[in-house]
Amino acid sequence: MTAEARERIEIALNVNGSGVRRTVPARQHLVDFLREALGLTGSHLGCEHGVCGACTVRLNGEIVRGCLVLAVQADGGEVQTIEGLAGDAHVGALQHAFHERNAAQCGYCTPGMLIAAAELVGRNPAADRAAIRAHIAGNYCRCTGYHAIVDAIAAVCRERSDARSA
Numbered sequence: 056m057t058a059e060a061r062e063r064i065e066i067a068l069n070v071n072g073s074g075v076r077r078t079v080p081a082r083q084h085l086v087d088f089l090r091e092a093l094g095l096t097g098s099h100l101g102c103e104h105g106v107c108g109a110c111t112v113r114l115n116g117e118i119v120r121g122c123l124v125l126a127v128q129a130d131g132g133e134v135q136t137i138e139g140l141a142g143d144a145h146v147g148a149l150q151h152a153f154h155e156r157n158a159a160q161c162g163y164c165t166p167g168m169l170i171a172a173a174e175l176v177g178r179n180p181a182a183d184r185a186a187i188r189a190h191i192a193g194n195y196c197r198c199t200g201y202h203a204i205v206d207a208i209a210a211v212c213r214e215r216s217d218a219r220s221a
Contacts, residue, residue, distance in 0.1 A: 066130040070095070071139025079126045086110040086121030088129075089136055097137035097166040101195070108194030111167030112136050118174050137166035145173040148214065152207035160198035168194045172208045180215035187212070 067076045070093060077092055089095040089112070101109035103122045110121035113135040140146045149172050152158070159165045168191060175182055175190040182190070187208045188201070196204060 064127050064130075066127055068129050068132050068134055070134045071136060081125075081127060083126045084122050085112065085114070085119075085124040085126050085129055085134070088126035089121065089134070095136045095138050099163055099166065101163070106193075106195070107164070108167040108171065108191075109164055111170045111194065113140075113170065113174075118170055137170060140170065140173065143173060145176045145211070145215075146170075148211045149173060149176065149207065152210045153204070156203045156207045156210070158199060158203035158207040164194060164196045164198075168196065168204060172204075172211075175208065176211050176215055180212050180219060182208075182212050184209055 062081045063078045064081050065076065065078045067074065069075070070089070075093065077088070079088055079092065086098050086100060089098055090100075098112050098121050099109040100122060101107035105120040105123040108120070111118055112121045113119070113133075114124060114129055115132050137146075146169055149169050153165065153169070171191050171194050172187075175187065179186060184205055187205050191201075191204065191208070
Protein backbone atom coordinates (compact mmCIF):
# COMPACT_ATOMS: atom_id res chain seq x y z
CA MET A 56 0.00 0.00 0.00
CA THR A 57 1.38 3.42 -0.93
CA ALA A 58 1.86 6.19 1.60
CA GLU A 59 -0.79 8.20 -0.23
CA ALA A 60 -3.33 5.38 0.09
CA ARG A 61 -2.58 5.03 3.81
CA GLU A 62 -3.17 8.72 4.34
CA ARG A 63 -6.76 8.58 3.09
CA ILE A 64 -9.67 8.42 5.53
CA GLU A 65 -13.32 7.65 4.93
CA ILE A 66 -15.71 10.30 6.20
CA ALA A 67 -19.49 10.54 6.34
CA LEU A 68 -21.23 13.84 6.84
CA ASN A 69 -24.33 15.75 5.90
CA VAL A 70 -23.74 18.57 3.42
CA ASN A 71 -26.62 20.93 2.68
CA GLY A 72 -29.12 18.31 3.81
CA SER A 73 -27.66 15.37 1.85
CA GLY A 74 -25.64 12.50 3.22
CA VAL A 75 -22.14 12.28 1.78
CA ARG A 76 -19.58 9.50 2.18
CA ARG A 77 -16.12 9.88 0.65
CA THR A 78 -12.55 8.82 1.16
CA VAL A 79 -10.40 11.91 1.51
CA PRO A 80 -6.73 12.73 1.98
CA ALA A 81 -6.06 13.05 5.71
CA ARG A 82 -4.83 16.62 5.33
CA GLN A 83 -7.44 17.95 2.91
CA HIS A 84 -9.13 21.11 4.11
CA LEU A 85 -12.90 21.23 4.30
CA VAL A 86 -13.21 23.99 1.70
CA ASP A 87 -11.06 22.02 -0.75
CA PHE A 88 -13.23 18.93 -0.16
CA LEU A 89 -16.41 20.93 -0.75
CA ARG A 90 -15.09 22.53 -3.92
CA GLU A 91 -13.19 19.59 -5.45
CA ALA A 92 -15.11 16.50 -4.35
CA LEU A 93 -18.62 17.94 -4.23
CA GLY A 94 -18.48 20.78 -6.76
CA LEU A 95 -19.75 23.32 -4.20
CA THR A 96 -17.74 26.29 -5.39
CA GLY A 97 -19.56 29.08 -3.54
CA SER A 98 -16.99 29.06 -0.76
CA HIS A 99 -13.73 30.51 -1.99
CA LEU A 100 -10.10 30.13 -1.08
CA GLY A 101 -8.57 33.48 -0.34
CA CYS A 102 -5.74 33.65 2.13
CA GLU A 103 -5.67 30.00 3.27
CA HIS A 104 -4.84 31.27 6.78
CA GLY A 105 -8.37 31.85 8.14
CA VAL A 106 -8.02 35.61 7.95
CA CYS A 107 -10.13 36.71 4.98
CA GLY A 108 -13.39 34.79 5.54
CA ALA A 109 -13.91 33.86 1.87
CA CYS A 110 -14.08 30.18 2.87
CA THR A 111 -16.72 30.64 5.58
CA VAL A 112 -19.20 27.77 5.99
CA ARG A 113 -21.38 26.49 8.81
CA LEU A 114 -20.24 23.37 10.63
CA ASN A 115 -22.69 21.97 13.16
CA GLY A 116 -24.49 25.32 13.25
CA GLU A 117 -21.42 27.48 13.83
CA ILE A 118 -19.56 29.49 11.23
CA VAL A 119 -16.01 28.28 10.63
CA ARG A 120 -13.21 28.97 8.22
CA GLY A 121 -13.18 26.06 5.78
CA CYS A 122 -9.47 26.56 5.13
CA LEU A 123 -8.66 25.89 8.81
CA VAL A 124 -10.85 22.82 9.27
CA LEU A 125 -9.80 19.48 7.86
CA ALA A 126 -12.46 17.48 6.06
CA VAL A 127 -11.88 14.63 8.50
CA GLN A 128 -12.77 16.96 11.38
CA ALA A 129 -16.23 17.36 9.85
CA ASP A 130 -16.79 13.59 9.91
CA GLY A 131 -20.24 12.91 11.37
CA GLY A 132 -21.11 16.59 11.20
CA GLU A 133 -23.52 18.87 9.42
CA VAL A 134 -22.05 21.32 6.89
CA GLN A 135 -23.94 24.14 5.23
CA THR A 136 -22.46 26.12 2.38
CA ILE A 137 -23.88 29.18 0.70
CA GLU A 138 -25.50 26.83 -1.83
CA GLY A 139 -27.34 25.07 0.98
CA LEU A 140 -28.54 28.33 2.49
CA ALA A 141 -30.38 29.43 -0.65
CA GLY A 142 -33.76 28.98 1.05
CA ASP A 143 -32.72 30.61 4.34
CA ALA A 144 -34.91 33.67 4.99
CA HIS A 145 -32.04 35.73 6.41
CA VAL A 146 -29.75 34.92 3.48
CA GLY A 147 -32.48 35.73 0.95
CA ALA A 148 -33.18 39.09 2.56
CA LEU A 149 -29.46 39.83 2.72
CA GLN A 150 -28.96 38.90 -0.94
CA HIS A 151 -31.74 41.30 -1.90
CA ALA A 152 -30.30 44.06 0.29
CA PHE A 153 -26.77 43.48 -1.09
CA HIS A 154 -28.16 43.80 -4.62
CA GLU A 155 -30.18 46.93 -3.83
CA ARG A 156 -27.21 48.67 -2.22
CA ASN A 157 -24.51 47.45 -4.64
CA ALA A 158 -22.78 45.69 -1.76
CA ALA A 159 -21.54 42.84 -3.95
CA GLN A 160 -19.09 44.06 -6.51
CA CYS A 161 -16.65 41.36 -7.58
CA GLY A 162 -18.55 38.79 -5.49
CA TYR A 163 -15.51 36.89 -4.22
CA CYS A 164 -16.16 37.65 -0.55
CA THR A 165 -19.95 37.66 -0.86
CA PRO A 166 -20.75 34.03 0.06
CA GLY A 167 -18.69 34.16 3.26
CA MET A 168 -19.97 37.65 4.03
CA LEU A 169 -23.59 36.48 3.61
CA ILE A 170 -23.07 33.50 5.92
CA ALA A 171 -21.51 35.71 8.59
CA ALA A 172 -24.21 38.37 8.19
CA ALA A 173 -27.01 35.79 8.36
CA GLU A 174 -25.60 34.54 11.66
CA LEU A 175 -25.66 38.09 13.04
CA VAL A 176 -29.19 38.80 11.81
CA GLY A 177 -30.38 35.54 13.35
CA ARG A 178 -28.72 36.16 16.71
CA ASN A 179 -29.00 39.93 17.03
CA PRO A 180 -31.51 41.56 14.68
CA ALA A 181 -31.20 44.79 16.67
CA ALA A 182 -27.48 45.07 15.86
CA ASP A 183 -26.28 48.61 15.24
CA ARG A 184 -23.65 49.60 12.71
CA ALA A 185 -20.80 49.16 15.21
CA ALA A 186 -21.96 45.64 16.08
CA ILE A 187 -22.31 44.83 12.38
CA ARG A 188 -18.79 46.05 11.65
CA ALA A 189 -17.40 44.06 14.59
CA HIS A 190 -19.20 40.90 13.49
CA ILE A 191 -18.03 41.01 9.87
CA ALA A 192 -14.49 42.11 10.78
CA GLY A 193 -13.20 38.64 9.91
CA ASN A 194 -14.57 38.83 6.37
CA TYR A 195 -12.43 40.94 4.07
CA CYS A 196 -13.80 42.83 1.10
CA ARG A 197 -11.31 44.50 -1.18
CA CYS A 198 -13.84 46.17 -3.47
CA THR A 199 -16.58 47.93 -1.52
CA GLY A 200 -15.01 49.66 1.46
CA TYR A 201 -17.71 47.99 3.60
CA HIS A 202 -20.12 50.95 3.64
CA ALA A 203 -22.59 49.34 1.25
CA ILE A 204 -22.23 45.97 3.00
CA VAL A 205 -22.93 47.51 6.41
CA ASP A 206 -25.86 49.45 4.90
CA ALA A 207 -27.32 46.22 3.51
CA ILE A 208 -26.93 44.28 6.75
CA ALA A 209 -28.30 47.21 8.79
CA ALA A 210 -31.37 47.37 6.55
CA VAL A 211 -32.10 43.68 7.10
CA CYS A 212 -31.51 44.05 10.84
CA ARG A 213 -33.99 46.95 10.93
CA GLU A 214 -36.57 44.88 9.02
CA ARG A 215 -36.15 41.92 11.38
CA SER A 216 -36.13 44.09 14.49
CA ASP A 217 -39.27 45.97 13.34
CA ALA A 218 -40.99 42.66 12.57
CA ARG A 219 -40.23 41.33 16.07
CA SER A 220 -41.56 44.44 17.79
CA ALA A 221 -44.74 44.62 15.70
